[in-house]
Amino acid sequence: MTDLLSMRGVSVTYRTETGDVPAVRDVDLELASGEIVGLAGESGCGKSTLASTILRLQPQTATVTGEVLFEGRDVLTMGWGDLRALRWAGASMVFQGALHSLNPVRRVGDQIAEPIRVHTPEVPDEQVRARVGELLEQVGMPAVRARAYPHQLSGGQKQRVMIAMALACRPRLIVADEPTTALDVMVQAQVLDVLSALVHELGVGMLMISHDLSVLAELCDRIVVMYGGRVIETGPSKMVFGEALHPYADALSAAFPRVGDRAARFAPSGLPGDPPDPAALPPGCAFAPRCPRAIEDCTLAVPELLSFGDDRSAACIRLAEVS
Ligand SMILES: Nc1ncnc2c1ncn2[C@@H]1O[C@H](COP(=O)(O)OP(=O)(O)OP(=O)(O)O)[C@@H](O)[C@H]1O
Ligand code: SF4
Ligand SMILES: [Mg+2]
Structure with a gap:
């Protein structure tokens, strides 16, 4: 085993x-x-x-x-x-067809932050924002893209956001x-x-x-x-x-x-x-x-x-x- x-x-x-x-x-x-x-x-x-x-x-x-x-x-x-x-x-999952599962009316940074906020509510906002920036950089995107809405990103960038969420x-x-x-x-x-x-x-x-x-x-x-x-x-x-x-x-x-x-x-x-x-x-x-x-x-x-x-x-x- x-x-x-x-x-x-x-x-x-x-x-x-x-x-x-x-x-x-x-x-x-x-x-x-x-x-x-x-x-x-x-x-x-x-x-x-x-x-x-x-x-x-x-x-x-x-x-x-x-x-x-x-x-x-x-x-x-x-x-x-x-x-x-x-x-x-x-364990986390990156789903089949994930490109369509981002919420179109929320900034991607907030969507990446959500699981961090749910699982560790004691972490201050500033640290959550820093972690979101770090996650975006890990998947090869500049931290400032956290402010983007899904429709402002390409398919590949959206998929990177999904990976960042899975790693959050x-x-x-x-x-x-x-x-x-x-x-x-x-x-x-x-x-x-x-x-x-x-x-x-x-x-x-x-x-x-x-x-x-x-x-x-x-x-x-x-x-x-x-x-x-x-x-x-x-x-x-x-x-x-x-x-x-x-x-x-x-x-x-x-x-x-x-x-x-x-x-x-x-x-x-x-x-x-x-x-x-x-x-x-x-x-x-x-x-x-x-x-x-x-x-x-x-x-x-x-x-x-x-x-x-x-x-x-x-x-x-x-x-x-x-x-
Ligand atoms: N919710 C469901 N209710 C009934 N049958 C289902 C359900 N989900 C999947 N199936 C059936 O179970 C079988 C396996 O489906 P599954 O989605 O696991 O295949 P897959 O290998 O992931 O295929 P794909 O490469 O198309 O994603 C298929 O015959 C499918 O029709
Ligand atoms: S049908 Fe083909 S794969 Fe299946 S047992 Fe026979 S030889 Fe092997
Ligand atoms: Mg499948």
Whole structure:
């Protein structure tokens, strides 16, 4: 078990009018202080649902089972007082689509100051203002931009403000859910640089979610790949991106060719079909209908996530052949 985050057997099922949607199934995930772990997978595979359990932010229609241990304490069963302290001060989140979640009629400096004021009301105003300036400078913006309203900032600057908010109460863990998807590639690279520099400088842990494996490979120490709500591969990021074991992780990796990779240029690869409906997964391996290596046995049982060497694992019955 790691010191910071240890998720064990986590499953999340949404109740809907048309029936239950088991969005996350029996997921284990470990994240140590100072480590950046990437969570990858196509749309609908359960990344945001899994991430929402870390701060217990899932909607009331969701039933969560398993354990989400933050610094050894289970987030799923802790009392409201402890949960309030955990949110922002222990762990914080940069949301998917965060660009639109800033309040348009409040100066960004006041919005960054808010969690500091809520969690440490005894800190005098002057010190809060100084801290807001320091946070803006940490994310590469001049302190005077605290007076700006969101509409006066570019997309990249707004995203930096969101990161400054997430850092405001000095959390030990940041959960970043597609923090740069809405930005153009150049700004995306700048924002990701800021994030990774801060994580390393401040020694906090980060769970970074993206469907883009190449972004994760650049930034993360390890990558966890999900499919149909389950983890299907984990390992050091350069290996999962470059030499994936599982056919799905391999296809996902091939969908984002490396710069200068001539072979990929001349043989562009894609993944046929769509990810499965979590409420109606195919029998056995959920990837079987799209898998180029599928054989009849693949549909008989859900493949177990097996260790492969010291630091890798994958869930594919043909793993022995791949190795
Ligand atoms: N509140 C909800 N009620 C019912 N079903 C939901 C709810 N939120 C998500 N789902 C379903 O759960 C599954 C997983 O969704 P989730 O948002 O976790 O996927 P994701 O991997 O984050 O996808 P994306 O890359 O598009 O953000 C999807 O099938 C989605 O439709
Ligand atoms: S178990 Fe079979 S279908 Fe699933 S990934 Fe492996 S080869 Fe493909
Ligand atoms: Mg999502």
